[in-house]
Amino acid sequence: MLDMVTQHLLPNIGKILLIVALLMLAVAYLTLAERKVIGYIQMRIGPNRVGPRGLFQPIADGLKLLMKEVIVPTRSNLYLFVLAPVLAIGPALAAWAVMPFDASLVLADINAGLLYVLAITSMSVYGIVIAGWASNSRYAFLGAMRSAAQVVSYEIAMGFALVGVLIAAGSLNLSDIVLAQQGSILHWYWLPLLPLLVVYFVAGVAETNRAPFDMAEGESEIVAGFHVEYSGMAFALFFLAEYADMILLSMLAATLFMGGWLSPFEGIPLLESLFAWVPGLVWVLLKTSLFLFVFLWIRATFPRYRYDQIMRLGWKIFIPVALVWIIIIAIMQVFDIGPWFTEVVEVIHP
Amino acid sequence: MEKILFYCFAAILLFAATMVITVRNPVRAALFLVLAFFTSAAIWLMLEAEFLAITLVLVYVGAVLVLFLFVVMMLDIDTSILKEGFTRYLPLGLLVATLIVLELVAVLGAANFGLEQVPMPEAAEGSNTKVLGRLLYTVYVYPFEIASVILTAAIVAAITLTLRPSKRKTQDPAKQVLVRSTDRLRLVKMASEKPKDGRPRQ
Known part of the structure; x- marks a missing residue:
């Protein structure tokens, strides 16, 4: 018993704490990056007062939120009101257990990794729905209803996009999916699965309730939607969850479509050996940052969607596109169309 | 160790399932159902049926119960009306429940499956x-x-x-996309009017 504790439990708890701490740091600086990037897109400078070039801004924001009073509205449902932020942040952190950071740098290398991520992220909607209901406020309730319908709709499109990846790679294990993309930058799945990458990423923006799909918040229509009654640290938890989900989706996109920790110079004679010393972790983080930048870029560029347009995009455009591309991928896989699907498909005899 | 974990999960599952049918607030009942599904997924995981466990969470917790919650939250169910006549129907209800339990035991009892003859399937x-x-x-x-x-x-x-043909005025996105500026706006060319003697007309 004691042996098990020292051999398995303690190192794993250490790893979990390390991942969560680094993730929280990344979330803090993502908020700064967001304000800076959107600032420059809109010809402003962004926050530059706290610390050199505004670098301590996230810490100041965090301290401010920590010291604010948490107000519980009268006639709200106290237990659920407190539980909602917890249910929002829980799945956002739990999904990180299976993310591969490098060839052997993964906390839990499980067989059904992709399914696990999909199942855990599908639970993040509960935080929003319960927050909206427990607040006993009409605006919050409208935000919750909008979010529930939107997230369930886009989950289907996202699921289909991931089915395409799983047909192409023949595995649900995230590390195996990365290894299946080995070869060169042209072997990564962004090229054969380009429509699915677009469907996946846009559905991801909708799942995290980010602009232009932020119907759950919609400041101009329903004040702030589901978190209108929250203040202080409870409010901050919703933001932590949203940003952690953004980073997760970006890293998942990098893993599934952009070759994860593989070097982009693979297969190019001179550059490959020149960049061989760079660890895989750097590549995966660079690719993640690329997707994160697109998140911010989209927010700064597009106005908010109308609700019926969101539903139309999800059901009538994304789901059919993903379904057609799954069939195309399956045909390519069966007939060994190269350079991606040249490995022999296992023939099944009943 | 595995046994302790199993009994923990089983206790939580039974507790959640009991709460689903006894708690007064329908939203809380739906949330306890979420807990029940999640715990049964954990028990399946312990049987190394990871695909079934994760699919249970993905389909039931992630989609079906969200829609369930969606509907339950919109309805303002008054539980006192539902509880009316509880004692009056109690004897009949108990009789039906006992009959169903007896039938289920007769059909689904452990003896009918021959659990002793068939070895436990390997994961x-x-x-x-x-x-x-x-x-x-x-x-x-x-x-x-x-x-x-x-x-x-x-x-x-x-x-x-x-699906009934709706009589409301709805937007047709296909038509909206096809609209050009000339359909909505007409620019009229006309000669500028200037009075001859340079003063504004009365």
Whole structure:
């Protein structure tokens, strides 16, 4: 018993704490990056007062939120009101257990990794729905209803996009999916699965309730939607969850479509050996940052969607596109169309 | 160790299931149902049926119960009306419940399955998704396809029953996209009017 504790439990708890701490740091600086990037897109400078070039801004924001009073509205449902932020942040952190950071740098290398991520992220909607209901406020309730319908709709499109990846790679294990993309930058799945990458990423923006799909918040229509009654640290938890989900989706996109920790110079004679010393972790983080930048870029560029347009995009455009591309991928896989699907498909005899 | 974990999960599952039917607030009942599904998924995980466990969470917790919650939150159910006549129907209800339990025990009792004769099936080696998929599409392909056809028929039936041509004024995005600026706005060319003597007209 004691042996098990020292051999398995303690190192794993250490790893979990390390991942969560680094993730929280990344979330803090993502908020700064967001304000800076959107600032420059809109010809402003962004926050530059706290610390050199505004670098301590996230810490100041965090301290401010920590010291604010948490107000519980009268006639709200106290237990659920407190539980909602917890249910929002829980799945956002739990999904990180299976993310591969490098060839052997993964906390839990499980067989059904992709399914696990999909199942855990599908639970993040509960935080929003319960927050909206427990607040006993009409605006919050409208935000919750909008979010529930939107997230369930886009989950289907996202699921289909991931089915395409799983047909192409023949595995649900995230590390195996990365290894299946080995070869060169042209072997990564962004090229054969380009429509699915677009469907996946846009559905991801909708799942995290980010602009232009932020119907759950919609400041101009329903004040702030589901978190209108929250203040202080409870409010901050919703933001932590949203940003952690953004980073997760970006890293998942990098893993599934952009070759994860593989070097982009693979297969190019001179550059490959020149960049061989760079660890895989750097590549995966660079690719993640690329997707994160697109998140911010989209927010700064597009106005908010109308609700019926969101539903139309999800059901009538994304789901059919993903379904057609799954069939195309399956045909390519069966007939060994190269350079991606040249490995022999296992023939099944009943 | 595994036994302790199993009893923990089983206790939570029973507690959640009891709360689903006893708690007064329907939203809380739905949330306890979420807990019940999640705990049964954990028990399946302990049986190394990871595909089934994760699918249970993905389908039931992630989608079905969200829609369930969606509907329950919109309705303002007054539980006092539902509880009316509880004592009056209690004897009859108890009788029906006892009958159902007896029938279930007779049909589903442990003896009928011959648990002693059949050894406990081994969990699949490696990925149990692969094994399950292979079985579904080879040995059980006909039942599987028939089930999916029945489900599709149910979906089509549900939609045709509820879909009525709406009399409301709705937007047609296909038409909205086709609109050009000339359909909405007409620019009229006209000569500028200037009075001859340079003063504004009365």
